[in-house]
Amino acid sequence: MLVLILAGCTGPSQSAPKPERGDLERVALAFVPETIRIHPLTHLEWSADKGGSIIALIEMHDRWGDTTKGVGELQVQLYRPETGLDAGIEVQELKWAVSLSDLEANALWFDPVTRMYRITLGDVPDWVADIAREPPGSGGRVRLRVLLTTIGPNGRERVLRDDYLVQH
DSSP: OHHHHHHTTOOOOTTSOOOOHHHHHHHHHTTSOSEEEEOTTOEEEEETTTEEEEEEEEEEEOTTSOBOOOOSEEEEEEEEEOOGGGTTOEEEEEEEEEEOOSHHHHHHHEETTTTEEEEEEOSOOHHHHHHHHSOTTSOOEEEEEEEEEEEOTTSSEEEEEEEEEEEO
8 A cells, every 4th residue: 555655656757848938938927917907906105204105016827817926027107187178187296117128126126915016106296295285184195007017828919008096
């Protein structure tokens, strides 16, 4: 009986074919991000010394829905609501570029506990700083859009996108 149990605990067969380079590249691309999401924990912060900032938590998932890291160019866009006759329309006011192509910087942006990228967006416009200065629950809102230009599983460039309304 022991011989039968130990026989099932052997390593991989020596006769298994070695994967070709093209197969390895195809398998590596299988885990690239398929979706991107601005996580609901994204929020505004205020400090007397730094002023207002947006703490953006960005999550990526592969085709199986598992959290993954991504490589590429990330852009976070800030939209300002219009008032008066154009009420309800939002205008892009500011954007931040974050390069996730530098692997060392990429690792620094990624929080292994939350499995998300945590990016502090500073130098916000005065109207955002005013919202951040108010106590939470005061009703202020900020719209963010995130775009990730990356490589898809087929090896071609693709852009992933998400929008989120940060409520303070």
